[in-house]
Amino acid sequence: MQRDLNALANNVFDVVIIGGGIYGACAAWEAALRGLSVALVEKDDFGGATSANSLKIIHGGLRYLQHADFKRMRESIHERMVLMRIAPHLVHPLPCVMPTYGHALKGKEVMAVAMFLNDLVGFDRNRLDDPQKRLPAGRVISREECRRLIPGVDENGLTGGALWYDCHVYNSERLLLSFLHAAVKKGAQAANYLPVRGFLQEGNRITGVEVEDAFTGQRFAVRAHLTINNSGPWVNQVLSLKNGRPPQPPVLLSKAMNLVIRRQLVPNYAVGVPSKFEFKDADAILNKGSRLLFLRPWRHVSLIGTTHVAYRGDPENFKIAEQDIQDFVNEFRAAYPAAGLTRDDVSYYYGGLLPMEGVNPRTGDVKLLKQYLLKDHAAEEGLEGLLTVVGVKYTTARDVAQKSIDLALRKLQRPVVKSPSQEQRIHGGEIDRFDAFVAAESRKQPHRLPAEIVRHLIENYGSAYADLFPHLQENPAWASRVHPQTTTIAAEVIHGVREEMAQKLVDVIMRRTELGTAGHPGAEALQQCAELMGRELGWTAERLAAEIAEVNQVFTVAQL
Structure with a gap:
């Protein structure tokens, strides 16, 4: 490009x-x-x-059941399968669990019906050939299994849990x-x-x-x-x-935020925990009275989301403030005290503006555009x-x-023929079986890359990871990591500049590579990437310093 x-x-x-x-x-x-x-x-x-503000979850739309919106649920389930098909290097199954309480709307009986309907609406979810993309049927689980999967879960009235499968995107x-x-x-x-x-x-x-x-x-x-x-x-x-x-x-806007937590609170499973704060959805047929907070493992960290408040300013002035983060930490800590979450656990945050229908005048809750x-x-x-x-x-x-x-x-008065985009794999998606592809490529050790680096490259670039090989042939030193504690290599920086229109250091740190997406990558990594880009783009020493300062500013929270 x-x-x-x-x-x-x-x-x-x-x-x-x-x-x-x-x-x-x-x-x-x-x-x-x-x-x-x-x-x-x-x-x-x-x-x-x-688009940068995300829990990295590809939702099948289970939550639409409370609105009996089977059309949107079906669309989401179908698109989840399509994304696994056309981007198999990036979209993968994600097991999810949620505790159940009592025998009413938050109980096992209601969730058992929800699991059945979810699987029924998603009857064709497993029509892909790759066994790594299989989504097992949802089920309710016992109180003991829920306690094992969610350590420290609130046991007051706990009757068990619901276990189902969605998908996540490794790098959105x-x-x-x-x-x-x-x-x-x-x-x-x-x-x-x-x-x-x-x-x-x-x-x-x-x-x-x-x-x-x-x-x-x-x-x-x-x-x-x-x-x-x-x-x-x-x-x-x-x-x-x-x-x-x-x-x-x-178009009305809401301010949305997700937090990156520097440790994995619950490995292997995404967890939905009910907030202790009241929330009323006027459109819901089944209204549980509180919103669900989602916690999910991602790489070596956790993501927590999502909070929404009305936003009435200019999008150019959008910022996440320190008070926004602290308020969300407090809400999550009340919902899941066992996690012991503090402000110091937050390594980064994602923020963005989403369309909303309006605000509940009584509660102040945001009503998102559906x-x-x-x-x-x-x-x-x-x-x-x-x-x-x-x-x-x-x-x-x-x-x-x-x-x-x-x-x-x-x-444009052109023929409207059936779109092939549901089947046509996108760039990097030429992978039939993900696990087998990673194993085979790792054994090859192209350019003497260790298996850990090969897997990292495939998880980000898919079959197109070979596009980095010409850079390695030009300069074998670009196979080195930009920092000993990361799997990102110098060739990714060069590729971002030459082939992906990276114009600024922040483009490489936050979007062409995964370096800064879970928190500040460290001064050494920034300096290394800036010097690589600077040589490619002819930056002066002043420009290089300004680029580093701009990236550092990304990780500075507004004090409002």
């Missing part, structure tokens, strides 16, 4: 996509796969905003990049650090966008027959570029050439992209 601004400026595309989050990346892949010429522009770095940033790589291989043009400054318009038709290179200030036009606004929480700001006024009604929005501005305001997409869930981004490109094809 190359940042080719001349190609963007000197062509007329079928589609230009605003936004390089997971919804934009999936839309670019879907459109390119269907034979459309595609441009994608992103204001900052790919996946650097809302690399999943997004895999979609983007796949789109570019099909002919799409993409560029980061290219904010949209205005729409191009002829009469009642949008004919593209005016963009600005964030590094040079140069402005130019990207022309297209159809513009798809996938700008996430910036949707209101982007739409206001049409006429200087925000859309009415605007369905994605796909708006044709021609139908609603007579403005041709513009579609807006508002996504609500990482898991279903591909499905929403398919639907939005179906509409785009109709708008």
Whole structure:
């Protein structure tokens, strides 16, 4: 992938996509796969905003049972299987357990029915050939087994638990990049650090966008027959570029946060524990009265989520504050005292803005938007050439992209043929059986890489890990780790710069590699990566220091 601004400026595309989050990346892949010429522009770095805020769980939608929303549940289960199929290197099964209490809505009897319905709706979940992707049937478990799986679980009224299987993504940033790589291989043009400054318009038709290179200030036009606004929480700001006024009604936003805990609280299982704080979902048929907090093992750490509060500011000013973190630590500690969680356990946090319907006026609880929005501005305001997409869930981004490109094809008067994206593996996904592939490649020890490094590379790059080999041939020293305590090697930094449009040190630390995704990687690793990038990009000593300072700022919590 190359940042080719001349190609963007000197062509007329079928589609230009605003936004390089997971919804934009999936839309670019879907459109390119269907034979459309595609441009994608992103204001900052790919996946650097809302898409970075994740528990790394690919949800099958079990929680939709409380709304009797079997349609959304079925969609989520199907998309979970699709992601295991097309990205087998990144999406894997995850066992989940939740305690049951009493014999009412939180009891074993209700959860037994839920487990049965979950398996019934997901009747085809195991149609993949890879045994590593198998999702066993859910079941209720005894009180003793629940105590064993969740050490220190609240035993007051404990009757047992529910055990089911979802999926997780090892590296959500690399999943997004895999979609983007796949789109570019099909002919799409993409560029980061290219904010949209205005729409191009002829009469009642949008004919593209005016963009600005964030590094040079140069402005130019990207022309297209159809513009798809996938700008996430910036949707209101982007739409206001049409006429200087925000859309009415605007898309409302909530501030979401997940915490990274520097130790594994419960290894092997994701755990749902009920919060001690009251929560009422006005749309739920079965309302349990409290929200579920999720704790899951990830790499060598734990993730805890998710908290939501209403957000009424400019997305550019979004920050996670120290009080946000402390409040969430307090809530989780009340729900699961045995974990002994303190503020010092938090090594990092993920924050982002998600669309909401509104706020419960009595309790202040956020009511999240439950369905994605796909708006044709021609139908609603007579403005041709513009579609807006508002996504609500990482898991279903591909499905929403398919639907939005179906509409785009109709708008462009092209045949709407069945999408192959449910079957077509994305970049790095050419793996039939994951465990067998890892074992076989580890035995080969390419470029004398130890098995631990080979596994690490496959977990991040999949079958495309061989794309790093030319860098190792050029300089065998790039096979070395950037720090003794990490499995990230120097060749990944070089690859991020040369082949994945990494423009800043923060791009490599937070998104091209896994170095900073669980907490600060340490000054030595930062210095090593900065020097590697600096030699590639011709940085001065002042620029190198500024890049390191910017990364350090990412790990600084706002004091509000």
